[in-house]
Amino acid sequence: MAGFQDREDAGKALLAALPEVDPANTVVIALPRGGVPVAQEICKALKLPLDLVFVRKIGAPMQPELAVGAVVDGARPEVVVNHEIARNLGLSDAQVSEMAQTLLPEIARRRATYLEGRAPIDLAGKTVIVVDDGIATGATVKASLIAVRNRGAAHIILAVPVAPPDTLHELETLTDEIVCLYAPRYFGAVGAHYRYFPQVSDAEVIAALQDARRAP
Numbered sequence: 153m154a155g156f157q158d159r160e161d162a163g164k165a166l167l168a169a170l171p172e173v174d175p176a177n178t179v180v181i182a183l184p185r186g187g188v189p190v191a192q193e194i195c196k197a198l199k200l201p202l203d204l205v206f207v208r209k210i211g212a213p214m215q216p217e218l219a220v221g222a223v224v225d226g227a228r229p230e231v232v233v234n235h236e237i238a239r240n241l242g243l244s245d246a247q248v249s250e251m252a253q254t255l256l257p258e259i260a261r262r263r264a265t266y267l268e269g270r271a272p273i274d275l276a277g278k279t280v281i282v283v284d285d286g287i288a289t290g291a292t293v294k295a296s297l298i299a300v301r302n303r304g305a306a307h308i309i310l311a312v313p314v315a316p317p318d319t320l321h322e323l324e325t326l327t328d329e330i331v332c333l334y335a336p337r338y339f340g341a342v343g344a345h346y347r348y349f350p351q352v353s354d355a356e357v358i359a360a361l362q363d364a365r366r367a368p
Contacts, residue, residue, distance in 0.1 A: 163193025276304030286342030
């Protein structure tokens with residue numbers, strides 16, 4: 153059952169539910185690519201800077217949509233393993249980490265394409281709003297939250313339109329606040345909660361970052 157018209161609609165709804173923040177000390181971090189249009193609505197309204205966390209799902213062998221973990225970019229790439237799924241598939245942590253290495257070139261490509269050589273925004277001591285278009289297993293968001301905390305964020309707000317309750321519970325220890333508009337017990341796929349859910353292009357991500365930099 154669709155709950156949001158599109159990602160922009162979800163972003164506006166999240167904006168209305170967010171706690172008050174200090175614009176001078178707050179950064180929005182989106183998970184590309186789907187989280188970017190959602191985050192853009194928040195940035196435009198609150199005049200907040202937008203940055204990205206480069207994370208990729210580690211798909212299970214023969215089941216690429218099933219996340220056995222996630223890897224996030226950094227000086228030392230962080231690998232988060234979904235131990236229950238990995239165990240059910242007979243995969244060790246070392247095997248999942250080895251699978252993650254194949255995703256690093258795509259992460260590097262996205263970083264070069266989207267940031268065009270710009271350094272990441274300094275998150276030290278900041279309030280950081282981490283945004284995605286929805287959460288299923290939570291593997292990519294978990295890796296992203298760990299990376300954001302490692303970059304020195306003082307206060308992390310996870311803001312998502314939709315996620316299953318058990319996944320949100322697992323993420324509580326990695327955040328200071330969670331804003332989720334809809335947490336259905338029977339979840340399905342993220343796209344099922346949108347009427348219009350096209351793939352977000354590289355060009356749309358680049359345009360969103362450019363718009364955020366031009367904002368006063």
